[in-house]
Amino acid sequence: MKIKFTWKIWILIIVLLFSLLSIFGFPPTFFQQGVLITSVDQNSTAFEQGLRQGQIITAIDGKEISSLEDFTNILQNKFPSQEKIKTTVFTEDVEYILFSNEAPEIIATNIPKTNIKTGLDLSGGARALVKAEDKQLSSSEVSDLVDITSNRLNEFGLSDINVVSVSDLTGNNYMLIEIAGATPDDLEDLISKQGKFDARIGEDIVFSGGDKDVASVCRNDATCAGIETCKQDETTQEYFCTFRFVIYLTEKAAEQHAEITGKLGINETHPEYLEKKLDLYLDDNLVDSLFISKDLKGRVTTQIQIQGSGSDQTYEEALDNTKNEMKKLQTILITGSLPYKLEIVKLDTISPLLGKDFIRTILLAGLAALIAVAIIIFFRYKKFKSSFALLFTCISEIIIILGIASFIEWNLDLPSIAGILATIGTGIDQQIIILDESKQSRDLSIKQRLKRAFAIILGAYFTALVALIPLMWAGAGLLKGFAITTLIGITTGVLITRPAFTDIVKKIEE
Numbered sequence: 001m002k003i004k005f006t007w008k009i010w011i012l013i014i015v016l017l018f019s020l021l022s023i024f025g026f027p028p029t030f031f032q033q034g035v036l037i038t039s040v041d042q043n044s045t046a047f048e049q050g051l052r053q054g055q056i057i058t059a060i061d062g063k064e065i066s067s068l069e070d071f072t073n074i075l076q077n078k079f080p081s082q083e084k085i086k087t088t089v090f091t092e093d094v095e096y097i098l099f100s101n102e103a104p105e106i107i108a109t110n111i112p113k114t115n116i117k118t119g120l121d122l123s124g125g126a127r128a129l130v131k132a133e134d135k136q137l138s139s140s141e142v143s144d145l146v147d148i149t150s151n152r153l154n155e156f157g158l159s160d161i162n163v164v165s166v167s168d169l170t171g172n173n174y175m176l177i178e179i180a181g182a183t184p185d186d187l188e189d190l191i192s193k194q195g196k197f198d199a200r201i202g203e204d205i206v207f208s209g210g211d212k213d214v215a216s217v218c219r220n221d222a223t224c225a226g227i228e229t230c231k232q233d234e235t236t237q238e239y240f241c242t243f244r245f246v247i248y249l250t251e252k253a254a255e256q257h258a259e260i261t262g263k264l265g266i267n268e269t270h271p272e273y274l275e276k277k278l279d280l281y282l283d284d285n286l287v288d289s290l291f292i293s294k295d296l297k298g299r300v301t302t303q304i305q306i307q308g309s310g311s312d313q314t315y316e317e318a319l320d321n322t323k324n325e326m327k328k329l330q331t332i333l334i335t336g337s338l339p340y341k342l343e344i345v346k347l348d349t350i351s352p353l354l355g356k357d358f359i360r361t362i363l364l365a366g367l368a369a370l371i372a373v374a375i376i377i378f379f380r381y382k383k384f385k386s387s388f389a390l391l392f393t394c395i396s397e398i399i400i401i402l403g404i405a406s407f408i409e410w411n412l413d414l415p416s417i418a419g420i421l422a423t424i425g426t427g428i429d430q431q432i433i434i435l436d437e438s439k440q441s442r443d444l445s446i447k448q449r450l451k452r453a454f455a456i457i458l459g460a461y462f463t464a465l466v467a468l469i470p471l472m473w474a475g476a477g478l479l480k481g482f483a484i485t486t487l488i489g490i491t492t493g494v495l496i497t498r499p500a501f502t503d504i505v506k507k508i509e510e
Contacts, residue, residue, distance in 0.1 A: 006507075012500035016396050019403025023114050030113040034058040034092070035071045041105035048220055049096045051089065051104070056111060059090040068110045075103040115406040118413070127348045129166075130175045130191055132340035139165065142173040145339060149175060149191065152335040162411070166480075169470060174345065178411075191342055197332050198281045199304075201264070201292070206257045206278065207304075210336020213253040215302070217333050218246045225330075227322055230315060239318035240311045243326040247304050247333055254302045262298030267291075280306065282332070306333075362417060366424070370394055373428055381435060385508050390431050393501045397427055400492050401485060416481035423489025426464070430457045430493065431501055461494045 005013070024030070034056045040047045057065055060074050079085060079102055087104065089096040098104055131137070137145065142165040150163045162178040177191060197209030207213035218224035225245035232239050249257065264274040274297060277289040288308055308329060310322030370391055378387040401420055405412055433456055464486070471483035 006500075006503040008499040008503045012396060012496055015400055015403075015496055019400045022403040022406045023116060023399070025115050032056065032111050034065050034111060035068050035108040036111045037106055037108050039107040044105035045098050045100045046089075046096075046104040046106055049098055050094070051091075051096055051106065055091045057089055057091055057106075057108065061088050062090075068108060071108055079103055116402055117406070117409055117411045125179045125349075126177075127179075127346075128177045128191060128344050129346040130177060130342050131172070131345055133343040135340055137173045137340070139167070139173055141339075142175060145175055148335065148338055149177065152331055152338075153177070153179075175342075191344065196281075196283050196338075197329075197336075200279045200281060201260050201276050204260050206260055207249055207253040208336070209333045211250075211334075212336070213250055214333050215248045215250050217248075217330050219330055225326075227319065227326075230319060230322075232315075238311050238313060239315050240309055241318050241322035242307060242309045243322050244305055244307045245326060245330060247306055249302045249304060251300075251302070254300045257296075257304075258298050258300040261292060261296055264292075264297060266294055278304075280308075282329070287329075362421075366398075366421070370424075377432070377435070383508065386435060386505070389501060389504045389508065390428070390435070393431060393497050393504075394424055394427055397423065397489060397492060397497045400496065401489050404488050404492075405485070410484065411481075412485075413481045415479050416485045419482040419485030420489060422482075422486050423493070426460070426490060427493050427497070430460065430498060433457065434498070434502055434505055457494065457498055461490055464490055 037051065037053055037055045037057065039053055040051050057071065059065055060071070061078075063070075063074055065071050065074070078087065084099050084101045087098045087100065089098065089104070132141075132145070146163050146165050150161065153161050153163065162176075164176050165173060166176045167173045199206045199208070226243065228242045228244055230239055230241040261274060264276055267273045267275045270291065272294060273291040274294055276292070278292050279289050280287040288306075290305075290307060306329065308322075308325055310318060310325045312318040312321050373394075374387040374391040377390050378384060381387075398420060401423065402412075404410075405416070410416070437452055437456075468483045468487055471479045
């Protein structure tokens with residue numbers, strides 16, 4: 001028998017197809033070969049040569065890359081010594097040639113099979129809820145803080161960053177920082193410190209961090225930035241490394257430097273230097289003291305060399321610490337200090353393994369629940385078509401929610417998954433109401449019975465809508481994912497899936 005679809009059923013089918021395209025893309029991403037670059041160290045050779053986040057590596061030295069395991073194995077076996085080696089990296093469009101004595105400082109992952117973006121809870125990473133210490137910030141002040149913090153984290157080279165302003169139901173404003181796909185140790189240190197940098201001669205401030213006083217900072221040029229020495233202390237057995245890099249002052253800061261040095265005398269012990277040093281302070285703590293050459297007395301110079309150090313028990317760790325200290329200081333000099341001293345209200349660190357296990361478990365549990373409901377419906381109404389229609393509608397609803405989330409690039413986290421589950425639960429309840437009403441009161445036509453069922457559903461929808469809107473701000477926005485996915489789900493249900501299910505039931509009953 002030929003089945004004639006109503007326009008409501010056609011709308012469901014069309015939206016379903018667009019949702020599948022939104023989820024898998026066109027052409028589907030699961031046909032792509034290679035690995036996706038998620039981060040490139042800004043101080044690395046790879047970054048200097050042009051490799052960037054978001055590119056897809058398809059081969060290294062002519063060897064095809066089909067998985068993250070291939071990528072890791074090729075690079076691990078390629079650098080047995082400290083000699084510089086040529087590495088040819090092939091992306092989809094460009095070929096890059098690198099010369100280095102160590103593996104490229106690239107973080108990569110397998111190409112996602114779908115366009116669904118997972119948040120911190122599922123992909124792993126770090127999340128911090130931050131507020132200003134001893135100050136209640138207005139929405140505009142938080143917005144400025146978000147811009148400065150984003151700039152600092154991006155300059156530091158952290159990837160997959162989401163920095164947004166959030167507020168709770170009492171009107172308190174916060175900054176929420178999420179770094180998905182990684183767990184950087186620097187997150188807490190970078191945001192808990194104000195990063196106020198001052199260079200002083202005695203009590204006079206010569207210049208401060210930020211573009212007001214610092215025109216540019218040397219970062220990726222070995223002629224003006226790098227690690228100078230690494231030595232082991234014979235007493236403590238610790239390794240100490242020193243770094244140096246050049247900064248270029250603005251004309252105003254250079255004139256300030258000339259005015260202050262012009263008043264200084266010559267150092268009696270070291271006559272090649274002036275009597276006072278250039279003291280570097282970070283958050284009012286002395287970082288280093290630099291001698292000032294007597295040739296700079298009263299001279300307007302825009303070029304200043306900054307020095308510092310790092311240490312640890314092993315050579316490799318001391319070297320890494322020194323690189324991080326240099327990068328941190330460079331970042332603060334570029335971005336300037338944060339306008340407020342910050343306090344971390346909540347800091348979460350989550351392993352990506354937990355997210356993978358959770359997704360697997362929730363998929364199996366969800367599928368089992370849907371099948372169980374379909375079986376119960378079959379025994380309740382003794383109609384295979386009714387059970388199949390309910391199962392098809394529920395799965396369609398999930399696909400549409402995921403399609404909309406992919407389209408708007410919403411990161412699905414645990415509250416979002418909870419919202420999808422809540423939508424499935426309410427959806428099944430409402431579809432059972434439709435099925436029950438279709439069997440009741442033979443005095444009314446099937447159209448009138450289904451219309452009465454839909455009136456009940458609309459009442460439940462508006463009740464849920466009123467209850468969910470406050471959750472957008474509850475818990476400083478941490479329940480926003482639950483509220484948004486649930487709103488998408490129940491709105492999709494009322495506008496698309498329930499009307500289509502109603503027409504399907506009507507055709508089954510007729």
